[in-house]
Amino acid sequence: NAGVTQTPKFQVLKTGQSMTLQCAQDMNHEYMSWYRQDPGMGLRLIHYSVGAGITDQGEVPNGYNVSRSTTEDFPLRLLSAAPSQTSVYFCASSYGTGVVTGELFFGEGSRLTVL
């Protein structure tokens, strides 16, 4: 079982460049989400999805775009990178989308630096 696969692990961008972080899961989970982790702060939700074709904003969505065309994939796009987006990004998935949900599975993380 691959679980949650997240790529790339490391990326350096220049201000204004765009890029896509890839996230794929093979567990048929309905719920997928993207978080950023900054020093001294808890994980903060960027965007989430409860199924193919359904996405919604989290706590810090500005500057990011997502889509969910299949159950398996949930890419995160940085439209025009800014130094404030320097962070470690995690994708996570779980079964269930309502009150009853399951264990969280995380990708290995992507360390992004924006110069």
Add this chain to the structure above:
Amino acid sequence: KNEVEQSPQNLTAQEGEFITINCSYSVGISALHWLQQHPGGGIVSLFMLSSGKKKHGRLIATINIQEKHSSLHITASHPRDSAVYICAVRSSSGSARQLTFGSGTQLTVLP
């Protein structure tokens, strides 16, 4: 005030000690997660609970819904337990799909 507060922020223990990490939250929840983040950065799920107590090996997690409080205990701690432990809650009102995370407890176990 954060919805999820963890204590302590940092904890250093000697190998073999019994360790307790606390998590308090301010909202009604449908589930609480305990996660472990290794020094390399990866995050793994330890427990998901909505009531009572769960045990896995040397790890025990408890939750008191009325007091809005959960604890993670590690018995006979070992240097390999050194990691950041994160508490996260899933709200039972509003959007039940979103999680709120504590800022984590950095645990260092010395040999």
